[in-house]
Amino acid sequence: MKKLLLPALICCIYSGAHATGFKSLSDTELAKVDGQxxxxxxxxxxxxxxxxxxxxxxxxxxxxxxxxxxxxxxxxxxxxxxxxxxxxxxxxxxxxxxxxxxxxxxxxxxxxxxxxxxxxxxxxxxxxxxxxxxxxxxxxxxxxxxxxxxxxxxxxxxxxxxxxTQSPTDGIQSFSGYMKIADTTGSTNTAAAKFGKAVNQQIAGVLDIALFGEHDFTSDPLNSATTGITVPQLNNVKFNVPGFTVSGNRQTKASATNIMVAIPVIPLAKGTAADNANYEVYNGLNTTQFDNDQLLVNINPCVGLGPLCLVSTSKFKMGEGSKLTNLNMNVTFNQLLSMVxxxxxxxxxxxxxxxxxxxxxxxxxxxxxxxxxxxxxxxxxxxLGQLNVAGAVDISAVLPQVAQNITNSLGQPDMKIPIDLGDSIKALVNTPIVKTLEINVGPWTQANPSTLTLNNQILKNQEVTSNCYGGLKFC
Incomplete structure (x- = not known):
């Protein structure tokens, strides 16, 4: 069989060559031939x-x-x-x-x-x-x-x-080049905080005292009676990350700017039944954390014989259903390249x-x-996929800006806090006045969002899969 194959193959090649008529080409003709x-x-x-x-x-x-x-x-x-x-x-x-x-x-x-x-x-x-x-x-x-x-x-x-891990010593320690990062989304939890205990978190507003007119008030952050207002942990706060570029010599970090975050509601007290039904943030909320919250407020002297005119200060507590709404933030996200x-x-x-x-x-x-x-x-x-932050981020840097926005809101004509005779008597006997407030800061933070800078957050989608056999970390 093998003896027959070779002559047959030679015959086929010869027949094909004879049929197609091979001929030589000059250099000029070869230059016109395209090939791969x-x-x-x-x-x-x-x-x-x-x-x-x-x-x-x-x-x-x-x-x-x-x-x-x-x-x-x-x-x-x-x-x-x-x-x-x-x-x-x-x-x-x-x-x-x-x-x-x-x-x-x-x-x-x-x-x-x-x-x-x-x-x-x-x-x-x-x-x-x-x-x-x-x-x-x-x-x-x-x-x-x-x-x-x-x-x-x-x-x-x-x-x-x-x-x-946080601040790794390996990975990208220095990068010179050009790398675009595509638009993406992300989410984070925010850490709980206390509002109103720092000088830059002082708020002001107007009291509408029954029969005795309007009187300004300001909170007293440094008074021992001020325990602060709880800002609870918020879970799964979503945001959009616009595309950005890492470029230049010896870069060590990436910076994403203009990350717009909108928080529809931040509870400032236990929620009502309607709050629990309409806002996911109330699900599983620890309501006892609000129990000891209060602010001491200073009241501008008033003229008259009303009970509240006999005191210059009063304790104030947020009533059930109190909330801050429509907080808009502009976040800058700085991340070490070694954490990517x-x-x-x-x-x-x-x-x-x-x-x-x-x-x-x-x-x-x-x-x-x-x-x-x-x-x-x-x-x-x-x-890079969704940039979901592993831990709870600290938003305390936003609180002074929130204080200013709350003051702006409480200064509006429809946000005067009504004080009746019962409230005045509470102030006289050193009992906190309880009021339910819904403070909408959207009108101010829409055009001028609060700013926050986050640095070096561990991202959930950056776990490293080993490229080795046998369970080695690196090989």
Missing amino acids: ALLNFSKDAYSYTTAGSETVNFFKLGLDAEMELNTNIKSLQLGCGGVNGADGCDIDISNLALSGLPTSYDSLGNPVFANDRASTSAKITNPFVEFAIKNNDKASTREIVGFRLGAQEILGLLTTGIAN HNVPLTGSGGYLALQQLALHWPGADAADVAQRGWWMSFADPVQ
Whole structure:
């Protein structure tokens, strides 16, 4: 059988060649033939003019192929010392891993792999190396001023660091480059606080005393009788994060600004049946925490014989159903890059470059001008997933602003606090006056939202999946 196959194959080849009529081609004719090569070398039609009015041309050697890669790098340090400063590195990333994308994500947004992550591979499409050459038209002055390694598409999960903890010492310690973060959403719990016990949390308003007219009052934050008003913990406060960019030399943190947070209601006392039915925040609320709340208020002297005119101070408690409504906040979120561990690359191109002068590489965003030294860039926005904060954030910095908004609200004609004879008698015998107030701060915080800055919050979706076999953290 084997003896028959070889003659038959030779016969088929000869017959095919005879039928198609092979013929030789000249160099000119060959130049007109299009084909596909594994390697291709080309000069980009784009050129860049430097700040010194010199023209830079770009020459690319590309590999027309798909490559698979799974790798762990214990420490990636590039550009340490040098032109960008003696201290630090342009890029300093510890415990860097690249693998395939996860099979799914858990309820918190963390990557889940059906099998070991180490058994997956990232897919890199059309990798290339590119050179930036200045004064290309003159051989005597021609100079390579930069090169970059890149790929048209990268599909995989990039992780940094080994644990999702506060202020980690590994992960991204320094980043020089350009990385866009896509729009996303998030949520957080706010920590409980006491309002009204600091000088900058003083509030003011107007008392409408029966038969004796209107009289101003101010709270007395430093008086021992002031125990404060409880601001309870709020759960699952949602917010939208607009897209932002991390760019520049030796960056150590990312900053997201103009995160608008709207809180419809903040309970200031036990809720009514209607509150419990209409507002989720009242579900499971510990109502006993309001029991000892009160403010001491100073009353402007009044003229007359009314009971309240015989006292200059009174204790005040929030009545059942009291609440603060429509608080709008503008939040700035500063996060150490070392606390960002999961960076999914879902087809984005990217490159790693070294240049001796600022360059805008072909195909890069207009704002992506690679600075002198090492530079890492990703073409498309990175989807970090929902930014859900693990702990309860401290909002005490907002309280002074809330105090001013409460004063604005209580100063409105329809917000005068009515005081009847019974209330006046309570003041005389040193018993707290109880009033139910619904303080709407929306008219002021809509145009001028309260501002809050959050720093370095642990995010629930940044747990790191090991890229090793056998349960090792890093290998």
